[in-house]
Amino acid sequence: MWDRPQLLMWLANLLYALAALLFLYALLFVVVHLPVFPVRQIQVSGDLKHITREQVQYIVKNELKGTFFTLNLDRTRKAFEKLPWVRTVSIRRHWPDRLEINLEEHLALARWGSAALVNTYGELFDAASNDPLPVLLGEAGSEVELSKGYLEMRDMLAPIKKKPAQISLSARRAWNVKLDDGLTVEIGRDNVKERLEKFVLAYPKSLALLQNKNEYVDLRYPNGFAVRMPDFKPKPVKAKPEVPIVEPKVTKKAA
Incomplete structure (x- = not known):
């Protein structure tokens, strides 16, 4: 190799280049770490x-x-x-x-039980809030589904001026809603939107006209819904007056 000057020249240039790169790197490292570039x-x-x-x-x-x-x-x-x-x-x-x-x-949408809050993306986060938020109850992993369900039901109930205060989704995917006036609405797991739409449509002409307090409504009926009213007392039925029995008189004919 020592008798090949061209190869020696090439190797020397390579070593010079490496040395220059190392020098530039060291210089750049020192300059970057100097306190002359603070975040002001x-x-x-x-x-x-x-x-x-x-x-x-x-x-x-x-x-x-x-x-x-x-x-x-x-x-x-x-x-x-x-x-x-x-x-x-x-x-x-x-x-x-x-x-x-x-x-x-995070923009808080609801409470996740008593453990956390749920934001508008259906994500859980751990923070404190004094705002009057609705409560969502369900299994882990159902946060997004419950959040979407809450928003849809809130909009559907707006025409009758009701708001969901608590929404539950069971392991069998059955929905239960407690409104802000204390009324519990059992929706079930089938035809959820259709059942709630029928309830909202019928409410002004049915439950809204009753003077008794409504406690529970069951929408799981094909042609209507059942209502529980704890204060309802049926009026006593008046007994019909007895009709006196008149025996017919017997007329004897002369012999």
Whole structure:
């Protein structure tokens, strides 16, 4: 190899190139980590109603470590996602020293029993709320189905000025709705929309006219529905007066 100058020249050029690359990499590493590229501006945006300024400042102070180049965006995103009301986080760098953070909050649709809240996407999240939200009850994994069912039933009941306060979906896919006035509506699992539509259509001319309090309605009948009224007392039936029995008189004929 030593008697081949062209090969030696090629090898020397390769070593020079590698050395230059290593030098540039080391120089870039030093420059990037210099404190001359700090993040000077952090802009947080989003329609924020539950996330407080104090929570954001705490994360900025304790989780955002590094310069404009070395700041770990994935770690920063996960730090914001730990906040109870945060649904999604998007982060962008803007040269030379600005960080833009956009936060999307959960929009609470209902309560999932007494354990969590459900957002408008049918997703569970763990947060506290004092708002008067309806309650959804069902098996794990039925959150989306129950959320869609609640929205549909809410719209269907609007013409009679009723709102679902609690909706249950059993393991057999049977629906049960408790309205805001305390009335429980048993819908069942078949023809759910059709049964509820018939109930809404018949309500103004039937239950709405009754003075007694309605407690329970069963829609699982093909041609109507059954109603339970705890305060209903049937009027006593008046007994018909007895008709006196008159024996016919027998007239004797003269012999």
